[in-house]
Amino acid sequence: MQEAALREPSPAGRGEAIQPMLETLNQGSTPLSRITHDASIDFGPSLRVERFLLGNGLRVLILEDHHAPVISLQTWFGVGSRHEVRGKTGLAHLFEHLMFGETENVPPGVFDRTLEEAGAETNAATSLDWTFYHTNLPREALESALRLEAERMTRLILRDPQVASEKEVVSNERRQRVDDDVDGAVNELLYKEAFREHAYGWPTIGWMEDISAFNTADCLDFYRAYYAPNNAILVIVGDTTCAHALRLIQQHYGARAPSVIPVEDVRPEPRQVDERQVTVKKPTVTHKLAIGYKSPALGDFDHAPLVLLNEILFCGRSSRVHRALVQEQEIVSEVRGWVGSFRDEGLYDLYLAARGERTSAEVLEALDVLLDQVRREPVLPSELDRAKARLELSLLQGMETTSGKAEQIGFYETVLGDPGALFQRLAAYQRVTLGDLLRVARRYLLPSTRTVVHVAPSGELPPDEGEEDDDDDGDNDAQPGADGADGADGDGDGDDGDDGDDALTAEEQIH
Amino acid sequence: MSSTPIFVESSRALPLVSAVVAFRSGAGHDPAGREGLARITARMLRRGAEGYTAARIEETTDSLGGELSVDVGFSASSVHLEVIKRSLDPFAGLGATVLSRPTFEVRELERLLREAEAEIIESQDLDQVLCSRAFRRTLFTSHPYGRPSEGTVRTLRTITGDDVRAFYRQHYTRRNAVVAISGDVDQHEAQDLVARILADLPEGTPATDPIPPPLQRPGRHLVFVDKPERTQAQLIVGSLGTDAHDADHVPLLIANTVLGGTFSSRLMQEIRVKRGWSYGAYSHVSYDRHRDAFSVGSSPAANDASACLKLTLEMLQAFIERGVTEDEFEFAKRYLIRSHAFDIDTARKRVHQSLVEALLDMPVGYHESYVARLEAATLAEANAAIHTRLSFDNLVLSVVGTHADIGQAIQDVIPGLSSVEVLPPGFDQM
Numbered sequence: 001m002q003e004a005a006l007r008e009p010s011p012a013g014r015g016e017a018i019q020p021m022l023e024t025l026n027q028g029s030t031p032l033s034r035i036t037h038d039a040s041i042d043f044g045p046s047l048r049v050e051r052f053l054l055g056n057g058l059r060v061l062i063l064e065d066h067h068a069p070v071i072s073l074q075t076w077f078g079v080g081s082r083h084e085v086r087g088k089t090g091l092a093h094l095f096e097h098l099m100f101g102e103t104e105n106v107p108p109g110v111f112d113r114t115l116e117e118a119g120a121e122t123n124a125a126t127s128l129d130w131t132f133y134h135t136n137l138p139r140e141a142l143e144s145a146l147r148l149e150a151e152r153m154t155r156l157i158l159r160d161p162q163v164a165s166e167k168e169v170v171s172n173e174r175r176q177r178v179d180d181d182v183d184g185a186v187n188e189l190l191y192k193e194a195f196r197e198h199a200y201g202w203p204t205i206g207w208m209e210d211i212s213a214f215n216t217a218d219c220l221d222f223y224r225a226y227y228a229p230n231n232a233i234l235v236i237v238g239d240t241t242c243a244h245a246l247r248l249i250q251q252h253y254g255a256r257a258p259s260v261i262p263v264e265d266v267r268p269e270p271r272q273v274d275e276r277q278v279t280v281k282k283p284t285v286t287h288k289l290a291i292g293y294k295s296p297a298l299g300d301f302d303h304a305p306l307v308l309l310n311e312i313l314f315c316g317r318s319s320r321v322h323r324a325l326v327q328e329q330e331i332v333s334e335v336r337g338w339v340g341s342f343r344d345e346g347l348y349d350l351y352l353a354a355r356g357e358r359t360s361a362e363v364l365e366a367l368d369v370l371l372d373q374v375r376r377e378p379v380l381p382s383e384l385d386r387a388k389a390r391l392e393l394s395l396l397q398g399m400e401t402t403s404g405k406a407e408q409i410g411f412y413e414t415v416l417g418d419p420g421a422l423f424q425r426l427a428a429y430q431r432v433t434l435g436d437l438l439r440v441a442r443r444y445l446l447p448s449t450r451t452v453v454h455v456a457p458s459g460e461l462p463p464d465e466g467e468e469d470d471d472d473d474g475d476n477d478a479q480p481g482a483d484g485a486d487g488a489d490g491d492g493d494g495d496d497g498d499d500g501d502d503a504l505t506a507e508e509q510i511h
Numbered sequence: 512m513s514s515t516p517i518f519v520e521s522s523r524a525l526p527l528v529s530a531v532v533a534f535r536s537g538a539g540h541d542p543a544g545r546e547g548l549a550r551i552t553a554r555m556l557r558r559g560a561e562g563y564t565a566a567r568i569e570e571t572t573d574s575l576g577g578e579l580s581v582d583v584g585f586s587a588s589s590v591h592l593e594v595i596k597r598s599l600d601p602f603a604g605l606g607a608t609v610l611s612r613p614t615f616e617v618r619e620l621e622r623l624l625r626e627a628e629a630e631i632i633e634s635q636d637l638d639q640v641l642c643s644r645a646f647r648r649t650l651f652t653s654h655p656y657g658r659p660s661e662g663t664v665r666t667l668r669t670i671t672g673d674d675v676r677a678f679y680r681q682h683y684t685r686r687n688a689v690v691a692i693s694g695d696v697d698q699h700e701a702q703d704l705v706a707r708i709l710a711d712l713p714e715g716t717p718a719t720d721p722i723p724p725p726l727q728r729p730g731r732h733l734v735f736v737d738k739p740e741r742t743q744a745q746l747i748v749g750s751l752g753t754d755a756h757d758a759d760h761v762p763l764l765i766a767n768t769v770l771g772g773t774f775s776s777r778l779m780q781e782i783r784v785k786r787g788w789s790y791g792a793y794s795h796v797s798y799d800r801h802r803d804a805f806s807v808g809s810s811p812a813a814n815d816a817s818a819c820l821k822l823t824l825e826m827l828q829a830f831i832e833r834g835v836t837e838d839e840f841e842f843a844k845r846y847l848i849r850s851h852a853f854d855i856d857t858a859r860k861r862v863h864q865s866l867v868e869a870l871l872d873m874p875v876g877y878h879e880s881y882v883a884r885l886e887a888a889t890l891a892e893a894n895a896a897i898h899t900r901l902s903f904d905n906l907v908l909s910v911v912g913t914h915a916d917i918g919q920a921i922q923d924v925i926p927g928l929s930s931v932e933v934l935p936p937g938f939d940q941m
Contacts, residue, residue: 067522067856068856070856109780113775113842116774117842119849119853120849136853141849165787167787168787168788169787171787172789172810176743179742179743180743283738283740284635323566327626333629333632334630334633353633355629382570385574389576390573392595393576393595396527396595399525400524
């Protein structure tokens with residue numbers, strides 16, 4: 001089997017071929033279906049992503065990749081839980097489930113059945129800033145996949161029984177991911193406490209009472225507001241050509257009208273000036289500790305250095321926190337750290353599982369010593385070099401499949417407006433200095449801007465404690481705030497590696 | 512190095528090189544009472560080698576842009592090495608040292624055993640993991656497939672440095688190894704790489720498989736893991752499944768796809784789409800060197816758990832007694848044939864198929880002939896396979912939930928139960 005490469009020039013990257021192709025495609029086109037070439041954008045050292053625009057506002061990003069006879073087709077919508085309002089949380093995610101239902105020309109169940117019969121795998125994910133739908137398909141199935149995607153973008157039919165049934169599914173998903181899962185529940189609480197104004201404070205999956213209260217009208221309003229070609233990015237990576245893909249896109253999307261997308265109404269998070277601490281009881285065997293420091297937005301200059309600092313502190317067995325707390329002091333069994341990758345300022349969230357009878361307070365005390373150290377003095381040059389190499393490896397590993405490339409293209413186009421931003425980040429990592437790390441440690445690892453969740457096993461706390469007891473609250477202004485969701489890097493011998501930054505945090509697995 | 516099967520898939524797509532050095536010995540070789548030994552032995556490779564402390568191994572790996580990990584199943588122990596191409600030479604040197612000259616230092620072993628113990632305790636938080644462990648324990652009973660490959664707190668405490676060294680000496684040999692290389696190397700480079708990594712391993716002998724074929728446990732057996740405050744239940748129902756050598760292996764895979772292998776499958780449609788009872792509903796037929804499990808799983812709300820289990824049993828009975836229809840069968844076949852493109856779309860996946868085939872003694876050409884065998888399978892073969900391999904009378908039902916809330920209701924929907932066992936979440940710790 002042939003393998004193409006990050007190293008080989010994409011045929012579509014040869015710009016001179018594009019204009020004649022468009023002239024042919026645009027013969028007889030309507031204003032809505034007319035295609036223009038917006039840019040050729042570097043994607044790594046030699047590949048180029050071609051960005052096209054349809055007259056109706058649909059953005060199309062194509063990367064030809066002829067490794068294998070497969071294609072990854074993704075549709076990224078500029079809507080996530082940040083676009084919801086209190087009382088209607090979880091709507092973006094519920095809606096994502098509903099998008100696999102009936103449309104004007106596709107009866108219930110036929111969407112999945114058609115794609116499965118073609119050998120395709122399809123799914124979706126919702127996060128704070130976006131929602132995306134992805135299908136990995138044999139190249140022969142591109143036309144039927146595009147037909148189905150275009151159909152559901154504007155011709156979805158919503159009926160009460162389907163909405164009711166899907167609410168049940170989402171409620172069960174929530175039980176699985178949050179209510180009966182210590183990690184999930186703690187993460188949700190961490191963001192709730194850290195963000196009191198900004199939409200990042202509520203969970204993407206939504207509060208259970210909100211999920212229960214949705215009706216069909218809520219879903220229809222949401223659909224009409226956000227699902228339109230001018231709020232979507234189509235990403236195609238794989239064994240096709242620009243000309244072929246664009247002809248199909250023009251055919252299936254060219255008649256879809258744009259709509260007026262609501263003005264975003266996100267409230268900046270007031271600056272946190274005091275540490276927030278919460279203690280909860282959970283049916284778990286050991287104490288846990290979750291900490292969220294307010295952290296920069298993905299597009300911020302400080303984001304890359306903070307990601308590197310996280311590598312040095314939390315990622316892999318040679319990281320400082322793992323070495324000190326897991327290996328030397330033996331007071332925790334698991335450590336994770338993740339810098340939120342969001343459009344607005346977010347959380348640098350940390351998670352530690354105490355070992356044996358150790359309490360979260362003991363773990364916090366030991367962790368603070370290590371965090372204080374990186375605020376006081378530079379890390380070693382060798383630590384920074386290792387962190388850079390780890391992130392480079394992680395980036396390369398993420399590029400192995402067509403879907404891996406498509407996710408990076410779609411994510412960075414959606415959040416930063418640049419499909420090749422991943423590689424710019426790699427370059428930014430290489431430029432980071434010891435001084436940069438010292439600066440971000442001092443700027444972001446501040447007790448006054450952190451939220452701490454202590455988890456004690458059920459039954460261990462006296463009755464007057466527990467259950468979300470805030471103390472040392474504090475609000476007050478500024479640091480437009482940020483986001484939330486999982487993240488990680490554990491380690492352990494079985495599965496070391498990975499982590500890194502660009503985590504596409506999401507709710508969802510099976511639709 | 513001819514004693515070691517070597518598989519190579521070159522790809523210039525990325526400047527990455529991946530090597531998997533696998534040994535035909537895994538948790539199935541753990542002596543009784545020393546469960547966890549194979550895994551501990553593999554993990555100890557990262558905890559010190561000639562000229563390297565544990566910390567230096569990790570630092571060197573990271574600084575080279577490499578990744579070093581181990582994986583232990585019932586039938587194999589694998590060491591995974593992956594690195595950015597520019598560092599291949601020094602990383603190969605590290606890999607060779609780690610594989611061939613581990614120090615098995617006592618302090619590191621003691622530290623690792625304490626870590627592993629803490630991980631086992633921590634895993635009580637994971638309901639799906641508990642459900643699966645309880646299922647396998649009840650299905651396979653004393654057979655090695657029913658034992659936790661990570662061991663238990665009790666068995667970990669019995670493992671000594673001598674045990675680890677003995678396991679290593681016996682199993683980490685060239686004649687017991689299978690190697691898969693993929694990525695940015697040509698055949699010649701790959702052969703050199705393997706020669707270098709394996710150079711200092713002893714020739715040894717291929718390990719014999721100590722695991723006997725598992726036997727189906729007769730009757731219906733319920734195991735309930737009782738955890739407090741569960742709003743949801745985890746359910747697994749199943750029995751023994753397929754062996755890759757079975758003549759009806761591929762027909763059974765197709766039949767399973769109809770039952771619970773896709774979003775359009777019977778289970779997903781009835782349990783999730785029509786009733787909204789569970790986020791996921793699936794069925795699996797897994798295989799190892801011997802016949803492994805067939806399982807059906809879902810995660811309903813506590814209030815729906817007994818109804819969901821009752822429906823699952825009804826569907827299973829219908830599946831076993833009446834088989835699948837022509838339409839369902841043809842649909843599943845087309846899905847499996849066409850989606851096969853994603854089994855082989857990267858060099859890593861392609862070489863992994865060859866590795867697994869050799870490691871698990873699967874029929875020669877299993878993967879190469881897979882699509883042809885799918886195409887050749889008939890509806891009659893699929894329905895015969897269901898009748899031959901599955902029985903509604905012989906089932907294990909594993910549930911994680913709060914017993915006081917749903918225990919009786921669960922028991923009430925299972926006809927003809929042969930046994931009921933209620934376990935605490937730490938059931939496999941000691």
